[in-house]
Amino acid sequence: MTNLDAAGSIPPSIRVELAHAAVCNLARRAGVDLLVVKGPGMDPLVGFKGRASADVDVLVRPDEVGRFLDLVKAHGWWARDRFETGSPFGHSMTLFHPTWGDLDVHRLIPGIGVDPSVAFDVFWASRIDVTLGGQPCPHPQPAAQALVLVLHAARSEGSPRAGQDVVHAWTDAPSEQQAAILALVDRLDAHVAWAAGTGDLEAFRGDSSYRLWAVASRGGGRLEEWRARVEAERSWRAKAMIALRAPLVNTDHLAMLLGHRPTRTEVLVEFVDRFRRGAVEMARRGKGRP
């Protein structure tokens, strides 16, 4: 019998499976509702054979997110970023544990239009338990798994794996599964993001979130992304907040790039460089180059 505590010594697929077991065990013991939204427990109809997972992705009942974060931090996870800085959608944050690796905590699924707590209730009501690492891990039912996967692909610009995900979970899915997925798209008001994931975004050119999903699914510069984020917000207050935050440095992202928390000087250098990059982007656009 050998005791191995270093995550790097364990085959990644084993570590990830046991990490799912650890997270689900912790949530169950504390009475926190969460759903595993991707990973090795996905239904074979949804996750293609051989699809590797590097982390744990969970959707937490929105009003229990704070309690869950306190819980995992008390058990050795530390935050790599924050919801505000994790992505343009502000939907998830990543935590790291020396034994279990990365945990992505989602408070909502980008692309779903109904209130996050309503969406969670829909997923929760039809959840299924999948045994991972010997522990029951709640997952959305297969059609909901497929919806989440395609919505993820919709914001995974240029990812070959995202392309495979869409083909397997949607294009090649049996007609009954496709009908169940489309019913969820309707019920959860996920039409624009769904269209971005399945290649039909142009049908929503007039929608306020069109540009955001165009950037997310096809790519674009930082200026394009910020413009899209402002357009996608419904209230003027939210639009103003986004516009004010645009020039600020994402210190969490910078810390990941640097491998340490940035110093004041490094933040200042990055702040100035953002304006330089913005000017280059505008100049390129003026010359008609991407």
Add this chain to the structure above:
Amino acid sequence: MTHQQHWELAHDTGIVERNGLTYLAALPDGPIVVLDAVASVVLQVALDVSADDVTSEVAAAYGKAPAEVDAAVSECLSGLERARLLRRVGARG
């Protein structure tokens, strides 16, 4: 009425078996413990038969006399018990 005891995984034990090895973890904090091929067989047998029969079943599996494997089996199982991965419980019925 029987008084046989048996071994079972603790409620909060994570387990993955792959390629003849067994990976265990006391959840939710870990660490991950790896059982080599022989220890994996000892665990499988311990989970299948009564506690009193583990040594003889393991010995039979390897074509040895019980006395030859007794110390190793006991050390393996007590180690897993100390690590809160395995527990000895009362009669099954």
